[in-house]
Amino acid sequence: MLFSSIEFFVIFLSSVILLYFVLPKKLRNTELLLFSLVFYAWGEPIYVLLMIFSIIMNWLFGLGIHKYDDDEKKKKLILVLSIICNLSLLGFFKYANFAIDNINAIFNANINAINISLPIGISFFTFQAMSYVIDVYRKNADVQPNILNFGLYISLFPQLIAGPIVRYSTVAQEINERKVSFELASTGIKRFVIGLAKKVLIANSVGAVWDSIQNDTSNISVSLAWFGAICYMFQIYFDFSGYSDMAIGLGKIFGFNFLENFTHPYAAKSITDFWNRWHISLSTWFKEYVYIPLGGNRKGKVKQIRNILIVWLLTGLWHGASWNFVLWGLYYGVLLILEKFVLDKVLKKLPAFFQHFYALFVVIIGWVLFAFEDMTAMGDYFKFMFGGTSFINDYTTSKIIGNIALVIISAIASTPAPANLAKKLISKIENKNLVLVLEIVWYVVLFIVTFAFLVSSTYNPFIYFRF
């Protein structure tokens, strides 16, 4: 089920919240677990069994490691086994067909593709499960003896299908015991509304513009190609960070405090800065569980460069089983290495404007790499961006004029400026009641308009049905 679907509001959210606050505390985890399983099964009726299997398996690994706490050998064996099992599941469901395609291409073989579809959210819940087993191994977290509680950690619906990747140590406490309050709930609701608006109002709108541009390039011009890439840049940010906001907000309603996942990445001044602000939970995961175990920066420059490249190769692959994601990952790996050893000193001497410009330029090019799984289409698109066609034409003009307001709003909304401005204005108003009224009006109007867009985006008239 998606947060931006009608049934989520009409049947799911209202029932899960109502029951949660009606039931006694000790039943709440079970209730959330059951609803989360339904939430997952809604789109993946079969694969919910896979998730349950993953829950049982990793819970047992955790118990095993705990049991052999003082037997370093056995403990390590279980850890290795758990990593193999988790990566095999992920590998089979996510990467098998990619591997088969490549084997076929390289060896001219003719292996048939396996008829499986990708279980939604598998990359997220597998990484969460692995973080649990590793955290227990490292004694960064206590073992979870109750399988229902562990199941809840893996399947918790707010972050189940689009993150953030919550590490077990972050929520271990709250899984067992957490507080709900009006304050937490109202913060959560506001955060949820902001996230939903980001997804429905901005991401969907700029996404539609990007789709219309990339799907029909017969009339494209250089300016439109850039405009399209910028639309995609905003689509992916507002979509992804919108989902994270919704997850964090919903979590708060039920008493969970997840860590922030995005902190205005497009305000970054360098690529290193960008990756400290973009999908933080994923970068942290790779840092904690891959980069540092590989030796991080403690074993000389050569090994550090190797480690960075490995992490970014994997980061690329994590985003999808296709070569363009590998390319995208390595692109950032190389740039980060460059910044670390060369560019950083140069960049810092430049005016802030150039630093922003450099970071955004690199990011936009990155998103074009990310957007096209088909390398030929990617190549064509780069040609359009870099002069393979006229600079502007009639079609371009109307397309840009029609959507420029949207892009400007996106640009402003992606910076910390609106929130800062609001804070400043509020601090100047002395009448606290007026502040409250303004705040209420803002959130109610935003939510109602967002809901209208959400309902109407499925409004699908078919005029010629009965002519």
Place this chain on the structure above:
Amino acid sequence: MRNKIFVSIFALFLAIISIGTLVAPKKDFSDNENRILATFPEVNVKAIVDGKFTAGISDYFTDHILFRDGWETLKTITEKLMGKHNSGSIFAAKNGMLIQEFSDKDLEKSMKVLESISLFDTMMKDKFNMDVKIIISPTATQIYKEELHKDCYTADSSEFFIKANEIDGFIDLNAVLNAHKDENIFYRTDHHWSHLGAYYAYVEYCNNIGLTAKSLDDFKIECVAEEFFGTTYSRYGLFDGKNPDKLETVSYDLLKHTTATVKGETHTSIFYPEKLESKDKYLYFLGGNNGKTEVNTGLNTGRNLLLFKDSYANAVLPYLCFHFDNIIVIDMRYYPQSVFDLVEEYSITDTLLVYNINSLSESQAALLPIE
């Protein structure tokens, strides 16, 4: 206090939208979208396992959400406030008209169909020595190009009409429609032309084949519906409210003796007053689009017309009824058979095509039969 207010508002919203959607009476049919709404899905193990059940629930609630049409209107209003003048491939023009989009892709498809029309024209000449007349109306986007806002891109169809003019028997309406653009030749809330646009097409046709066109007064034009909100309004969800369309055409009394036969069933008159009760009042003409409609006018002129058409021709047909004994109306979208047999079967003396350039581009529309 402030936190309780936020929580209460959100809880209230969820309660209203959930309970309201569940208990409100359900409609089977959406007048605005002209389609049947989803029904509650069947519950069985197979449907649940393969995901059809949840997908069905999803469709069901999407179609039956509380205040459904209101949400759509709110969205269009918001977009308009943000300076957007197109929604759901409808353009809101400066003069208040709601006009259907005509894109480069549509133009491309229409160009292809034009080739087969050209071929058909030649074949009719070879087989029956018949001069086919062809009317293809330009789009409202073309006629009212300067009324469109800058964010509404429309394809330039001049290339199409240059090609079309090379076909024998093509009747170009661009000049006459442009000359009368200040009259209501197109509906403001529907994708069709009005009785006036259709009338000018009729006059051009008569002039071309040597018939004397009757005057508008002769037809005793009457208004059959004072308020007509058509398809472009339905898709856009908003209209400025000034000058809603009227549905006007030839007086019913003048044509009450005509008959329209579809699949062996004969209807008295080519007009269907019962359709004026429905949302799409344009169905007053011919009751809608059928593969083959045999119209008998009760005249005795010795001329029988074979009319290939889309729904644009429906408004032209009443005028034509004053010049032919029988009019065989063929809509190729719903008539997947050879049409050459019709010429002898109905002793056809004249053949006419009436289309709009935009509906030519609909994939299933009007690819004329090539044996």
